[in-house]
């Protein structure tokens with residue numbers, strides 16, 4: 415009898431946040447289908463192992479030294495990540511040493527989220543190949559390379575000059591210096607330090623990125639040039655494999671509600687898994703949506719309105735008006751919502767997963783980015799792909815009403831939808847046999863099998 419080839423193990427290290435876990439687990443599933451065994455190393459909160467039933471055969475390991483979620487609230491995201499990397503390095507080395515013992519030295523590769531750069535030390539020490547995985551756009555990666563070379567102090571002074579603000583970043587048209595993702599994340603010097611750590615490739619053999627060549631051809635070329643190692647664009651991963659790793663329970667009743675709405679009439683509103691809103695903005699949104707006269711499906715996560723558990727801060731008259739025209743859920747089956755024929759547009763914070771998911775369904779977008787990286791995605795959606803437009807950061811009811819009508823009712827929205835449908839076909843083609851993302855995955859698999 416022919417001897418079965420032993421499966422080789424891949425260790426995945428995701429960031430414990432929905433927008434990062436989802437694509438990492440999709441990558442794990444894709445590699446598992448290609449014959450690799452998967453071990454997921456995780457920390458103390460937002461554990462993927464809570465949905466382990468969706469990943470039969472995967473092994474889940476917890477690092478004992480990782481930081482609790484309360485530290486994230488105390489330190490803010492940048493300091494938390496810097497601290498997490500410091501505290502996790504030694505325990506991750508121990509964890510890999512253990513795994514090597516158990517697996518008879520059979521670890522083909524460590525694939526770590528770009529923010530989990532502490533993994534680099536273990537890869538180096540045990541001479542295990544490593545890949546860096548990026549869950550955001552290539553333009554964001556390139557922007558980080560640009561920022562990592564700047565001094566925070568000088569940047570702040572330079573940016574006082576309006577001419578510098580408007581200056582295009584070399585070969586990255588339409589990106590201007592003022593578009594670089596520096597806002598909303600804390601002190602600039604700490605952000606630049608984090609950028610330097612993230613773009614430091616250490617001993618990694620390649621970067622895997624959840625984007626698509628036809629969307630980001632020039633940033634991808636520039637990224638490869640900046641990093642000097644191969645960059646594999648194999649997105650959108652969610653259409654390569656389905657891998658349910660939701661950290662919140664989906665409310666499927668919204669699909670029944672959508673079934674009762676007219677084709678392309680509904681605006682879907684979701685701001686991802688992290689964004690927080692103030693009550694004032696929520697109220698302006700509610701009035702604007704109601705005044706638009708279009709039906710709407712609105713995801714409001716528990717705890718996402720600052721200071722409140724859920725939507726108890728909405729006055730009764732607003733709740734009544736909302737329920738007449740709209741439907742609110744705590745968490746939706748987003749991909750299914752976007753592919754529903756009743757959905758005509760997506761009001762989004764432009765997280766990278768939401769951006770890809772919307773394009774794959776040919777749904778045009780109203781862009782309301784919150785932090786710097788989302789602003790880059792909004793810029794691409796508005797100025798490069800021309801399948802969405804941005805609303806001003808100060809959200810007020812008149813602006814909300816106009817934006818919804820512009821996208822769902824007016825000719826301009828229809829044109830955006832047409833362009834989105836063209837992109838949809840291109841993205842689908844990229845993951846089919848012979849497509850750019852399909853080929854990138856094949857190259858990775860061949861590399862891992864021969865290492």
Ligand SMILES: O=c1ccn([C@@H]2O[C@H](COP(=O)(O)OP(=O)(O)O[C@H]3O[C@H](CO)[C@@H](O)[C@H](O)[C@H]3O)[C@@H](O)[C@H]2O)c(=O)[nH]1
Pocket residue numbers: 432433434436549550660684685686687688689713744745746747748749764765766767768769771787788
């Ligand atoms: O009701 C909902 C709302 C969202 N989602 C899913 O949650 C994910 C959200 O991801 P994303 O759109 O990327 O937003 P964030 O959760 O905010 O993701 C973080 O991670 C992303 C990837 O690095 C970044 O682009 C974002 O800026 C960052 O905030 C998507 O897969 C959605 O399908 C649901 O399933 N149901």
